[in-house]
Amino acid sequence: MLKERVEPRISVNKLGEYAATNSATRRRRIVLDQKKPKDFIVSRYSDAQDLVADFLSGNLDYEDLLDKVDEFRNTTASTDWQENRNKVCAEALLSFIDMADKLDFGSLVLTKGEQTPPRLLVQSVSVSIKPELLITKHKRSGDSVAGAVKLHMSKSYTMSDNAGSYAATMLQQFVEANSQFPCDRRLCYVVDVFGQRIFTAPRSHIRRRKAIEASCEEINRAWPEL
Template sequence: MAEYKISINQLASFSTSSEYKKRAIVKQQKTPPKVLVARYGLAKARIRKAIANYGNIQPILEGIEELKSRTPEKPFDINNKIVSIEAMERFIKMKLPVFLQDNVYEVLKKPKINSFHVSDVEIIVSADLIIKVFIDGQPFLGGVKIHISKGDPFDTHRSKYVTTCLYQYLDLIFESSGEIVLPELCLSVDVFADSITSAPKKLEKVLEDIEMICLEIKKIWPLV
């Protein structure tokens, strides 16, 4: 087990956080709750299904109706229902990138390894989808990471950390297969930012920034 670790969405949040918030993020990653309740699980599952099916919104519509029929009592569950419905309603208005609209693609089985390491820090990717897109008959790989946070939507700057980590992970995982991972196929879908961001074509500067973030995480880790 890695001594230092962080998820890519938390890494993106860390990149622009205050010193206090950075320590809170590292503390949560260092000592995660024993019982972790997945937030917005149904919404994410339906969004994944919609993307996997070429943007077909039927799974989204069914998910909205399913949640509307529920009558949660606990504050957490009530909030989860409200935000999940809004997230799905917002996704319906979003358009998939042109290369997903115009080309055939398939969803691949997720590898057992869901992370990679930078400067001894394990970056947990847990891609929501890994896709193989056929462009002019040639296969290329990419992936999707979904972000649902009404209080902290990602701007383009933070989304690029997510997509660059996604690219780097896929490039390492599929290195031996000889298949090519395209930056433009590595996507951060942020419903509350109304954005679908792809990885930059020039990755070097972002990768340098990610390395500096990981070094900062290592510095804070023993202090929290």
């Protein structure tokens, strides 16, 4: 059963896709899915996302992830939905394990993000960022800077260069608005697990933020008509 959201809102990864595509049909579909989301879209990968966050924050190791893959594969599901969810979570973990060596955070301090963090309001659209991990870097000077990690898990859609850059730009904006320390854009990572790519917030963001604002203005106008 579909639920309908009254106020315009969108997730950061979908906003990145929206801003990057020129297809009016695809844009309409993205907004419609955000207004009337199916439950499985929201929660399908949540277990895998939590496990990857635990791994990156140092609470799990490779063997733990492989054990979880076996657990997903061997657990008897009571519904087709649960069976499919176990399957895609196992696949997500295996894809992440293949790319995990690209993520070397060195001496950075990583902590798991809040379950209900603040949203960003852009042109009357509520943008859900919800980073899985928050980053703090303590510099030798005694100062500290901040960043974050946002995971993207979707077998059906892997991020393009533009979509990843837009999402990372929004992640940087979230850190700027919510961290006690100055944001270092180089510490703002969007990780596309199935695409096995890592996007970092770009040096130049003014044009991208204007494009994001224009996208949100379009979403706000389209929302009542869908």
